[in-house]
Amino acid sequence: MNAQSTDIATYNFAYLDEQTKRMIRRAILKGIAIPGYQVPFASREMPMPYGWGTGGVQVTASIIGPDDVLKVIDQGADDTTNAVSIRAFFKKVAKVAVTTETAKASIIQTRHRIPEQPLSAGQVLVFQVPIPEPLRFLEPRETETRKMHALEEYGLMHVKLYEDIARHGRIATTYAYPVKVEGRYVMDPSPTPKFDNPKMHRSPALQLFGAGREKRIYAVPPFTDVVSLDFEDHPFEVQTFDQPCALCGAENVYLDEVILDDHGGHMFVCSDTDHCEKRRADGHHGHLAPETHSASEKMEPAE
Amino acid sequence: MTDEPLLRVSALSKFYGSRVGCENVTFDLWPGEVLAVVGESGSGKTTLLNCLSTRLLPSSGTASYRMRDGLWRELYRMSEAERRFLMRTDWGFVHQNPADGLRMTVSAGANVGERLMAVGDRHYGRIRATAVDWLSRVEIDEDRIDDEPRAFSGGMRQRLQIARNLVTGPRLVFMDEPTGGLDVSVQARLLDLLRGLVTDLGLAAIVVTHDLAVARLLSQRMMVMKDGRVVESGLTDRVLDDPRAPYTQLLVSSILQV
Amino acid sequence: MMATPLVVSDVAKSFTMHLRDGVTLPVVTGVSFSIRAGECAVLGGPSGAGKSSILKMLYGNYAVDEGQIIVQHGGGLIDLASASPRTVLAVRRHTIGYVSQFLRTVPRVPALDVVAEPLVERGEDREIARAKARSLLAQLNLPEKLWALPPATFSGGEQQRVNIARGFITEHPILLLDEPTASLDAKNRDVVVELIAAKKAAGVALLGIFHDLDVREAVADRVIDVTAFAAGKIAA
Numbered sequence: 012m013n014a015q016s017t018d019i020a021t022y023n024f025a026y027l028d029e030q031t032k033r034m035i036r037r038a039i040l041k042g043i044a045i046p047g048y049q050v051p052f053a054s055r056e057m058p059m060p061y062g063w064g065t066g067g068v069q070v071t072a073s074i075i076g077p078d079d080v081l082k083v084i085d086q087g088a089d090d091t092t093n094a095v096s097i098r099a100f101f102k103k104v105a106k107v108a109v110t111t112e113t114a115k116a117s118i119i120q121t122r123h124r125i126p127e128q129p130l131s132a133g134q135v136l137v138f139q140v141p142i143p144e145p146l147r148f149l150e151p152r153e154t155e156t157r158k159m160h161a162l163e164e165y166g167l168m169h170v171k172l173y174e175d176i177a178r179h180g181r182i183a184t185t186y187a188y189p190v191k192v193e194g195r196y197v198m199d200p201s202p203t204p205k206f207d208n209p210k211m212h213r214s215p216a217l218q219l220f221g222a223g224r225e226k227r228i229y230a231v232p233p234f235t236d237v238v239s240l241d242f243e244d245h246p247f248e249v250q251t252f253d254q255p256c257a258l259c260g261a262e263n264v265y266l267d268e269v270i271l272d273d274h275g276g277h278m279f280v281c282s283d284t285d286h287c288e289k290r291r292a293d294g295h296h297g298h299l300a301p302e303t304h305s306a307s308e309k310m311e312p313a314e
Numbered sequence: 315m316t317d318e319p320l321l322r323v324s325a326l327s328k329f330y331g332s333r334v335g336c337e338n339v340t341f342d343l344w345p346g347e348v349l350a351v352v353g354e355s356g357s358g359k360t361t362l363l364n365c366l367s368t369r370l371l372p373s374s375g376t377a378s379y380r381m382r383d384g385l386w387r388e389l390y391r392m393s394e395a396e397r398r399f400l401m402r403t404d405w406g407f408v409h410q411n412p413a414d415g416l417r418m419t420v421s422a423g424a425n426v427g428e429r430l431m432a433v434g435d436r437h438y439g440r441i442r443a444t445a446v447d448w449l450s451r452v453e454i455d456e457d458r459i460d461d462e463p464r465a466f467s468g469g470m471r472q473r474l475q476i477a478r479n480l481v482t483g484p485r486l487v488f489m490d491e492p493t494g495g496l497d498v499s500v501q502a503r504l505l506d507l508l509r510g511l512v513t514d515l516g517l518a519a520i521v522v523t524h525d526l527a528v529a530r531l532l533s534q535r536m537m538v539m540k541d542g543r544v545v546e547s548g549l550t551d552r553v554l555d556d557p558r559a560p561y562t563q564l565l566v567s568s569i570l571q572v
Numbered sequence: 573m574m575a576t577p578l579v580v581s582d583v584a585k586s587f588t589m590h591l592r593d594g595v596t597l598p599v600v601t602g603v604s605f606s607i608r609a610g611e612c613a614v615l616g617g618p619s620g621a622g623k624s625s626i627l628k629m630l631y632g633n634y635a636v637d638e639g640q641i642i643v644q645h646g647g648g649l650i651d652l653a654s655a656s657p658r659t660v661l662a663v664r665r666h667t668i669g670y671v672s673q674f675l676r677t678v679p680r681v682p683a684l685d686v687v688a689e690p691l692v693e694r695g696e697d698r699e700i701a702r703a704k705a706r707s708l709l710a711q712l713n714l715p716e717k718l719w720a721l722p723p724a725t726f727s728g729g730e731q732q733r734v735n736i737a738r739g740f741i742t743e744h745p746i747l748l749l750d751e752p753t754a755s756l757d758a759k760n761r762d763v764v765v766e767l768i769a770a771k772k773a774a775g776v777a778l779l780g781i782f783h784d785l786d787v788r789e790a791v792a793d794r795v796i797d798v799t800a801f802a803a804g805k806i807a808a
């Protein structure tokens with residue numbers, strides 16, 4: 012790949028034309044001004060199918076600059092197809108530096124997870140959102156859901172949670188768990204596990220949400236209240252895991268089940284691959300970790 | 315009984331282009347009073363009901379409602395947010411087709427509980443207990459609380475719709491042919507239930523029906539409509555036993571005797 | 573209590589039959605009489621003379637074309653002939669009771685509650701009202717096993733006794749009776765006569781239609797001849 016300058020086709024920086032980026036930036040600014048409000052925008056065709064993060068990609072393309080460092084995760088992992096492709100896309104069309112390290116990234120585009128390592132001020136988390144409307148499954152009419160947001164009629168959201176408790180004895184919604192932003196708009200945090208909901212609350216990072224197919228952008232500015240909906244007698248709770256990560260021994264992190272063989276062998280490992288690798292590099296190991304030359308046993312305070 | 319009405323309607327008209335929906339309707343409704351609006355299809359009774367319940371804006375005329383704080387508000391000058399709030403707290407609307415008034419894909423309990431959650435109740439146990447109580451008041455077994463109304467018979471759905479509307483203790487309920495489309499025996503049960511609830515709760519109601527027997531059983535007063543106009547109004551038994559207007563006489567003489 | 577709670581003056585009534593080319597059927601005209609408290613007056617005259625229509629006008633069930641019906645109600649006087657529906661309802665609730673010829677039954681409501689209902693509507697405790705209903709139904713010899721059943725399937729006599737109990741349970745100062753004894757046997761007719769006597773003793777003004785001569789003899793203080801109010805020239 013050394014012949015870039017001689018390529019026949021050249022792209023505008025970050026693929027989108029400047030007018031489109033301006034339009035999307037306006038939508039983003041409006042979203043930031045009205046936390047949790049879904050701003051319609053003229054979503055463009057992107058060189059990837061819907062469902063692959065076209066909304067997130069457009070948001071990233073509109074905010075990225077030459078000095079940015081981009082990290083892309085899919086279900087917490089930096090090395091899955093979706094993450095690899097989007098990272099490669101921006102490497103090619105914006106020639107930006109990329110990283111897998113959460114702390115080093117200035118922009119993190121994510122599908123379905125928020126990194127375990129707390130984000131810091133100046134970082135931007137871009138979510139890929141399939142269905143931005145939290146009321147959609149109970150109220151199919153867009154005209155009606157818009158009215159409900161406008162008039163703050165959110166009783167229906169609790170109907171959904173009520174149904175959960177009536178059917179399962181507890182709130183069984185585990186992902187895309189609805190939140191109320193800054194005491195006003197009810198928002199779908201995208202299909203992240205509810206485990207990550209508390210990380211959104213008063214986060215120092217800017218959180219942007221892009222839904223390409225549904226043509227909506229919304230935002231949570233830094234240090235904004237994000238409260239998960241619940242009942243007084245059935246308060247919001249995050250998932251807990253009864254064992255630590257099999258590779259790095261981390262507790263209180265979100266785990267994925269990995270099938271090891273076709274005899275029922277399996278293990279639970281960190282969904283956040285960067286977090287897991289870092290911990291192992293720091294000498295932590297779980298019960299299934301391959302033997303490493305872990306030197307020091309310096310205890311790093313796990314979050 | 316208070317000395318003030320609950321609803322004051324003055325010269326209400328609704329035109330669809332040059333066609334008359336309803337024209338120049340004026341009446342007062344007092345707390346605890348049931349008013350039947352009768353007439354055949356196309357007489358404007360449903361247009362009137364939709365205007366009164368603010369589901370439709372009239373072309374002219376006013377309607378004022380005495381809010382719970384005793385203040386009079388003009389319905390058509392209220393903001394949509396206020397009207398919708400009124401609609402799910404102090405008012406009820408019972409549709410002829412229960413599917414129009416229920417959420418068919420959520421459980422009976424959630425259907426009853428929705429209004430409570432909409433006004434901010436956030437205690438599952440309390441919401442559920444209230445739902446159980448209301449289901450029993452409309453004669454639905456407690457063990458059906460987690461079933462969806464799709465699994466209910468027509469009569470049960472209608473009773474569920476009534477419970478869903480009454481759970482917030484409304485003072486005014488609009489009913490559009492509440493017994494339409496039901497079997498006669500189911501109708502009788504529903505009417506009896508409605509009659510009891512209206513008396514026990516002191517509800518005011520405006521009931522649109524083409525069935526004079528329903529009007530006689532439920533209402534103290536009635537208005538007869540034809541071609542969008544009120545042709546006769548008065549005490550229900552007076553209108554039915556001594557009809558004065560030609561059209562009312564025709565209606566009354568057309569009742570089948572059993 | 574005012575000695576004359578009901579004064580009727582110059583009342584006229586006709587029916588206009590719009591379905592028969594607007595032909596007008598005069599019923600009565602110039603109806604004038606008054607009823608004193610503690611008195612039972614009886615409307616007399618042949619069938620079709622308008623006795624029942626007069627009773628229905630006094631109850632607000634029929635509209636009045638002309639004249640006044642002055643009723644002592646709620647500490648004042650009101651003209652029932654021109655009163656609003658809401659006032660008529662209040663008069664029915666508190667001042668004028670009515671025992672109709674036929675019971676209009678409501679599906680599924682047991683006889684006991686049919687009888688107790690007027691008291692409950694006036695704000696009486698439901699259990700107290702039911703107790704009173706029980707004693708009245710017992711007095712009228714309605715078999716106890718029927719009390720919990722809706723009266724729709726009762727015989728004419730049984731329905732009428734339910735109807736009488738319903739009419740007599742309240743303490744309205746004016747009571748209108750439209751042939752309350754028509755389908756009763758002698759024993760129960762006597763009970764009704766006793767009930768009427770008790771109402772008279774309590775100062776109630778009663779106006780009734782009784783075709784049964786024995787009952788009429790027993791209860792009537794005075795007969796008001798309705799033929800005097802015949803409207804126009806009625807053939808035959």
